[in-house]
Every structure is written in C-alpha cells, then in structure tokens.
Amino acid sequence: MVTNILKAILNIKSNSNYNLSNILVFPKNKPSAVNRANNVGQALEYFMKDGFCNTFSENNAQRKQNKYTENFSYLGNQNNPPDIIVKNGDTIEVKKIDGIKKSDLALNSSYPKYKLYSDSSMITQACKDCEPGWKEKDIIYAVGFMDGFDIKLLILIYGDCYAANPNIYKRVKEAVVNGLKSSNLEFSETNELGRVNRVDPLGITNLRIRGMWTIQNPWKVYEDVFNYNKDSKFSLIAMMRKEKFDSFPEEDKTAISKLNIFDVKIQNPDNPAQQLDTKIIRFDIQ
Numbered sequence: 001m002v003t004n005i006l007k008a009i010l011n012i013k014s015n016s017n018y019n020l021s022n023i024l025v026f027p028k029n030k031p032s033a034v035n036r037a038n039n040v041g042q043a044l045e046y047f048m049k050d051g052f053c054n055t056f057s058e059n060n061a062q063r064k065q066n067k068y069t070e071n072f073s074y075l076g077n078q079n080n081p082p083d084i085i086v087k088n089g090d091t092i093e094v095k096k097i098d099g100i101k102k103s104d105l106a107l108n109s110s111y112p113k114y115k116l117y118s119d120s121s122m123i124t125q126a127c128k129d130c131e132p133g134w135k136e137k138d139i140i141y142a143v144g145f146m147d148g149f150d151i152k153l154l155i156l157i158y159g160d161c162y163a164a165n166p167n168i169y170k171r172v173k174e175a176v177v178n179g180l181k182s183s184n185l186e187f188s189e190t191n192e193l194g195r196v197n198r199v200d201p202l203g204i205t206n207l208r209i210r211g212m213w214t215i216q217n218p219w220k221v222y223e224d225v226f227n228y229n230k231d232s233k234f235s236l237i238a239m240m241r242k243e244k245f246d247s248f249p250e251e252d253k254t255a256i257s258k259l260n261i262f263d264v265k266i267q268n269p270d271n272p273a274q275q276l277d278t279k280i281i282r283f284d285i286q
Contacts, residue, residue, distance in 0.1 A: 002087055003071045005140060005156060006252040006281075008051040009238060009259070012154070013283055015056045018234040020047050021149035024059055034061045044144045044151065045083055045094045049075075052086060074130035081123065082116060082139070085130055090158075091116045091137045096144045100152055100230065102220040105143065107213040109192055111173070112163035113139045114269075121191055138244065143218055153228060156238040157218045161278055164269045173211065180209070225264045225280065232284040239264075242277040259283050 020043035024034040037043035050056045053067040068075070074085035084092040093113070095105050110122050116137045118128050138158055145153040177194055180187045186197040193209040218239070219226060226237050242263070245253070260282050268274040 002089075003052045004086065004089055004248055004252060005052075005238060005240070006248050006256045007054070008048075009156070009236060009281060009283075010255055011054040011056070012051045012236060013259070013285075015051070016285070017056070018151045018285070019149055020044065020151060023047055023050070023056075024064070026061070026065070032061055032065075034059060034064060040098075040146050040149055041094075041096055043149060044096050044142075044146065047144070047151065048092060048094050048142050049084060052084070052092075074127050076124075076127065080127070081110060082127070085116075085127070085137065088131065089137075090140050092140045092142055094142045094144070096146050097217060098146055100145050100147075100228075102217060104214040105141075105217050107215060109211050109213070111166070111169035111211070111213045112215045113159045114163045114165055115139055115159055117166070141218065145219070152232075152234060153219070154234075154236045155218045155226070156236070157222075158240045158244060160241060160244075160269070161239050161266060161276065162218060162221070162269065163215070168270075169213075176209075176211075222266070225262075225266070226282075229284050232286060234285040236281075236283055238281040239266075239278055242279055245279040256281060 020037065020040070023037050023043045023046050025037045025042055025046045027033060027035045037046060049068060049072070053071045055064050055067045058064045058067065071087055072084055073087040074082070076083050081093060082091045083094045086092070097103050097105070116123070116139050118135050138160065141157050141159065141162060143155045143157070144151050173193065177189070180194055180196070185199070188195050188197055193211050195209060196207040199205050199207055219228060222239065228235055228237065262280045264278050264280050265275040266278050268276050
C-alpha cells in the first residue's frame with residue numbers, strides 16, 4: 001500500500017495551511033501545467049489528493065503528476081464518481097459544505113455507499129478496469145466545511161460507519177421503478193430511475209426520472225462523539241471501524257498515535273440494536 005488515510009492525516013497536519021485559494025491544480029486544457037484552483041470544490045478535491053500524496057508544496061507539474069500516478073489508480077471528475085481511488089487501497093468521495101452547519105450532503109443520483117463495488121452501474125468502465133480483478137473497496141467520505149476558501153473542519157468517515165448495506169437503498173429504488181412499470185405509462189429503464197416516453201398526445205415529450213439522494217452530514221449524525229471545537233482554526237476528525245484501523249501497517253499506527261485517538265461505540269447502520277467498535281482520530285489547530 002503506497003499511501004493511506006493515516007499517512008494523509010499526518011500530511012494534512014504537517015501542511016498547516018488551510019486556506020486553499022493558492023492550491024495548485026491541473027487545468028483540463030493544460031494537463032502538463034499547474035494553475036490555481038478556480039472554485040472551492042476543485043480546491044478541496046486537490047487538497048485531498050495532496051494530502052494523500054504529500055504534494056502540498058510541489059509546484060512542478062511533472063513531479064506532481066508522477067506522485068498522483070504512483071499513489072492513485074483512478075481519478076474521476078464531476079460526472080464520473082468516485083473522485084479518487086488509492087492504488088490497492090480505499091476510494092474517496094469529496095464533498096463540501098459551505099459554512100459550519102448541518103446541511104445534508106447532496107449525493108445526486110447515487111445512493112449512499114457502504115463500499116464501492118466494481119459491478120456498480122454508476123461507475124465508468126475505466127474505473128472498473130483501474131486495477132486487475134478488484135471487486136470491492138472501502139470508501140471514505142471526505143467532507144470539508146468551508147468558509148470561502150478556508151477549510152474549517154474536515155471529516156473523513158468510512159462508508160461502513162455511515163451508510164447501510166446497498167440492498168436497503170436498492171429496495172427503495174426498485175419499489176419506485178416497479179411502481180412506474182405497473183402504471184399505464186410507457187416506461188423504459190435507464191441508468192437513472194427510468195424514463196417515461198411519449199407522455200403527450202403528439203408523442204414528442206419524454207420524462208427523465210432521476211433520483212436525488214441526500215444524507216445527513218456526518219457532523220450532524222455524530223455530533224455527540226465528534227466534539228467539534230468551533231473555536232479552532234482548523235479541525236480534522238476521522239472515523240473508521242476498529243478492524244479497519246487494525247489493518248494498517250504498524251509503522252503508520254505508531255506515527256498516528258501522537259494524535260488524539262478514541263475508542264467509540266456507534267450504532268450499526270444496518271441494525272441500530274447492535275453496536276460497532278470504531279476509532280476516532282482527531283487534531284485541532286488553534
């Protein structure tokens with residue numbers, strides 16, 4: 001494993017600059033050059049890439065690209081999730097919230113992910129082929145709470161601490177689709193929820209039906225155990241299952257032990273009657 005979330009947390013702490021207005025990105029029309037990010041969402045995504053690759057101070061385009069290639073097997077875009085796949089490691093979805101507030105995360109047509117699966121119809125063929133034979137990957141939701149280009153709070157939470165098994169969401173989706181199929185409408189299946197064809201007398205109007213999923217942001221869900229300090233200049237909070245933490249290399253667990261690490265029990269997203277053993281890692285910059 002080239003990089004991982006524990007390395008990224010330490011890299012982000014060492015960076016100590018949480019204003020993202022000057023973060024360097026690769027422009028789409030000039031992939032061999034670097035430029036400043038032109039919007040907050042793009043800046044946050046590159047902040048996460050640099051966190052995993054420790055390239056915050058790298059301003060040479062080729063060296064920066066080499067580091068990305070060394071550490072990542074797939075980089076998506078706005079229309080093709082996920083945002084990042086760590087080579088032989090986790091996948092990362094980057095989300096931003098404007099301000100320190102409890103707004104829901106907009107997931108658009110993709111329901112919450114417990115894990116990322118290679119047979120998902122929502123990912124591209126390039127993503128499916130990015131690593132030979134992969135079937136499933138753990139997913140990290142990287143949620144940045146932004147004040148302009150200043151990142152005030154970064155929450156890194158694994159999907160299996162946050163989302164239910166995909167069958168829960170598929171059941172709801174199938175119920176909607178089956179209801180449309182049983183109607184007198186001319187329904188056709190698509191990668192979205194579906195489409196109703198020729199809804200008007202001339203047969204020239206179609207209706208695309210697209211799911212717009214949202215989920216409560218992790219700060220709202222776990223406010224009691226995160227204990228976010230609003231007076232901090234910057235805070236990072238990470239949550240993962242204990243067995244996930246235990247799976248990382250010993251040298252990385254030793255390095256991260258200098259930070260605040262807590263053992264916390266949370267409700268199982270699939271069965272709230274059960275509890276899961278998790279680890280919370282955090283640091284605050286005053």
